[in-house]
Amino acid sequence: MNPLLEAHPEPVLTARAMREADRQTIETLGLPGRVLMETAGRGAAEVAARMLGTVAARTVVCLCGRGNNGGDGFVLARVLHARGAHVHVVTLADASAMSDDAAANYRLLEHLAEADPAHRLHLHRLTDLAELDHLPRADLYVDALLGTGLSSPLRAPIRELVQWLNEHPAPILAIDIPTGLDSDTGQVLGAAVAATRTVTMGALKVGLLLGEGPRLCGTVDVIDIGIPRHVLEQAARQPGCAWRASDALIRQWLPRRAHDAHKYSAGLALIVAGSREFTGAPVMAATAAARIGAGYVLCACPSDVRPVLATKLTEVALLGLPETERGGIDQEDAFDVLDGWLERARALLVGPGLGRHPDTQRFARTLLERTSLPAVIDADGLNALVGFTELIPRHAQGRWILTPHLGEFRRLAGDVDLTHRIKVVQEYAQQWHCVLLLKGMPSVVGWPDGTVWINATGNPALATAGTGDVLAGLCVGLLAQGLPPTQAAVCALHVGGAVADHYAAHYGTATMMASDLLTYLPAVLRTRFDR
Ligand SMILES: NC(=O)C1=CN([C@@H]2O[C@H](COP(=O)(O)OP(=O)(O)OC[C@H]3O[C@@H](n4cnc5c(N)ncnc54)[C@H](O)[C@@H]3O)[C@@H](O)[C@H]2O)[C@H](O)CC1
Numbered sequence: 456m457n458p459l460l461e462a463h464p465e466p467v468l469t470a471r472a473m474r475e476a477d478r479q480t481i482e483t484l485g486l487p488g489r490v491l492m493e494t495a496g497r498g499a500a501e502v503a504a505r506m507l508g509t510v511a512a513r514t515v516v517c518l519c520g521r522g523n524n525g526g527d528g529f530v531l532a533r534v535l536h537a538r539g540a541h542v543h544v545v546t547l548a549d550a551s552a553m554s555d556d557a558a559a560n561y562r563l564l565e566h567l568a569e570a571d572p573a574h575r576l577h578l579h580r581l582t583d584l585a586e587l588d589h590l591p592r593a594d595l596y597v598d599a600l601l602g603t604g605l606s607s608p609l610r611a612p613i614r615e616l617v618q619w620l621n622e623h624p625a626p627i628l629a630i631d632i633p634t635g636l637d638s639d640t641g642q643v644l645g646a647a648v649a650a651t652r653t654v655t656m657g658a659l660k661v662g663l664l665l666g667e668g669p670r671l672c673g674t675v676d677v678i679d680i681g682i683p684r685h686v687l688e689q690a691a692r693q694p695g696c697a698w699r700a701s702d703a704l705i706r707q708w709l710p711r712r713a714h715d716a717h718k719y720s721a722g723l724a725l726i727v728a729g730s731r732e733f734t735g736a737p738v739m740a741a742t743a744a745a746r747i748g749a750g751y752v753l754c755a756c757p758s759d760v761r762p763v764l765a766t767k768l769t770e771v772a773l774l775g776l777p778e779t780e781r782g783g784i785d786q787e788d789a790f791d792v793l794d795g796w797l798e799r800a801r802a803l804l805v806g807p808g809l810g811r812h813p814d815t816q817r818f819a820r821t822l823l824e825r826t827s828l829p830a831v832i833d834a835d836g837l838n839a840l841v842g843f844t845e846l847i848p849r850h851a852q853g854r855w856i857l858t859p860h861l862g863e864f865r866r867l868a869g870d871v872d873l874t875h876r877i878k879v880v881q882e883y884a885q886q887w888h889c890v891l892l893l894k895g896m897p898s899v900v901g902w903p904d905g906t907v908w909i910n911a912t913g914n915p916a917l918a919t920a921g922t923g924d925v926l927a928g929l930c931v932g933l934l935a936q937g938l939p940p941t942q943a944a945v946c947a948l949h950v951g952g953a954v955a956d957h958y959a960a961h962y963g964t965a966t967m968m969a970s971d972l973l974t975y976l977p978a979v980l981r982t983r984f985d986r
């Protein structure tokens with residue numbers, strides 16, 4: 456693929472945005488919908504042929520709805536029939552009840568079925584679900600029932616058809632979206648096809664990447680059906696849409712070390728972290744910051760924790776922060792110790808393992824209010840802001856990266872309905888004027904301008920203690936090297952997930968520990984990101 460194009464982020468659209476892109480292409484550019492459907496169906500047939508291996512004499516059963524999703528299925532049926540397959544097309548409606556383009560393609564099939572001397576094309580107009588039992592066992596089932604037109608929980612008999620489909624062991628190819636999956640949220644609406652593979656038209660849909668989407672889609676192929684890139688990019692600016700970064704884009708964004716760099720020019724990352732209870736978190740975060748390329752990492756922790764960290768950290772400098780007799784960080788004395796370093800630092804991370812002592816939380820808030828450094832606020836740094844969220848829009852000013860998991864986000868934002876996760880992240884990143892990295896599978900990054908990114912890498916191996924500390928360290932390490940918070944958050948997620956993917960490819964997803972991310976990071980940076 457063209458390296459320049461490859462560096463482009465991939466638009467991830469809602470159903471509404473996809474329909475808008477269709478409309479633009481058809482009405483403004485003049486590319487007929489029938490041509491879009493023909494291209495969509497032919498692209499889907501290519502994927503079906505790859506799934507079958509050989510097409511001739513294989514049996515394919517296509518379940519087709521009466522909308523354009525069904526229309527894509529009719530085109531696919533015609534193409535596979537022409538390549539020698541035995542094709543059974545199952546519909547629930549007459550052509551008169553179908554969309555125009557679908558009906559036109561259905562009538563094509565009717566003429567073909569009559570004309571084919573080999574009688575390899577069979578049209579079944581279903582009036583009773585029992586008739587499904589007369590269908591031959593297929594080598595491949597095609598779900599062309601519903602796509603982006605699904606707007607509510609599946610009605611009968613589509614719902615029963617979906618359940619029937621899922622009962623068959625043969626591979627299932629879903630057209631555009633597995634029927635029953637909400638294309639904007641990844642929720643299952645009543646029932647949904649569990650596809651082996653999904654071939655989606657024009658662009659990725661949000662629902663394929665969130666919620667139940669990854670589990671129900673199987674492998675996803677995006678078919679270029681002739682919608683111009685600028686039309687897709689324009690559509691992706693609608694609320695609820697997102698982007699996915701490519702390796703090429705991350706390679707472009709990742710900082711390169713200057714040939715004449717010295718430890719300060721490569722960026723000083725100041726990390727305020729650690730407590731008696733949590734000494735691992737600062738180690739993970741500080742090591743990650745150093746490993747991703749920060750030239751100088753300084754970890755400021757409560758004084759009596761310093762000796763413990765000194766046994767675990769060699770290249771990371773340590774700074775003991777005075778404590779109150781109550782055991783929290785003493786704000787005034789701490790600033791006396793910190794001030795010089797705050798001038799020299801290029802980025803700040805507050806939170807990993809910091810603990811929730813009231814004195815420490817007050818210190819963390821004051822530190823964030825006073826500094827104008829780009830900052831990452833993670834874990835107990837976020838907990839210190841609970842009840843003080845007004846500080847975020849007042850001080851973040853686009854310089855902060857907040858990295859909450861779901862629980863931390865709910866403590867900050869309240870019991871927010873996260874059905875539309877993209878819209879929620881979009882709204883809060885704009886409202887708080889910060890970069891909001893909401894961790895999850897996948898994690899999502901909202902920028903202050905409303906742009907949202909869905910992480911393209913990572914796997915369940917990341918579901919282990921300490922990976923959040925590593926992620927926070929990667930973020931601050933990239934900030935310290937001059938990356939803007941917007942790109943630092945997307946890169947940290949993408950690279951961290953890529954290391955987890957590297958680990959899982961070699962050792963599976965059940966044994967990874969967070970420190971493995973630090974071990975394999977250099978190799979993945981070198982081989983996958985050319986660093
Ligand atoms: N992306 C593109 O550029 C192209 C996509 N194509 C395909 O077109 C469908 C969208 O087609 P549309 O006709 O708008 O909707 P559907 O076919 O998905 O469904 C409409 C159909 O479904 C019925 N329906 C709606 N909700 C329910 C429900 N809850 N239960 C049962 N039935 C329901 C509704 O009555 C309609 O009859 C897209 O996915 C692509 O596959 C174009 O072919 C090419 C361009």
Ligand SMILES: [K+]
Nearest residue numbers: 598601632634
């Ligand atoms: K479908």
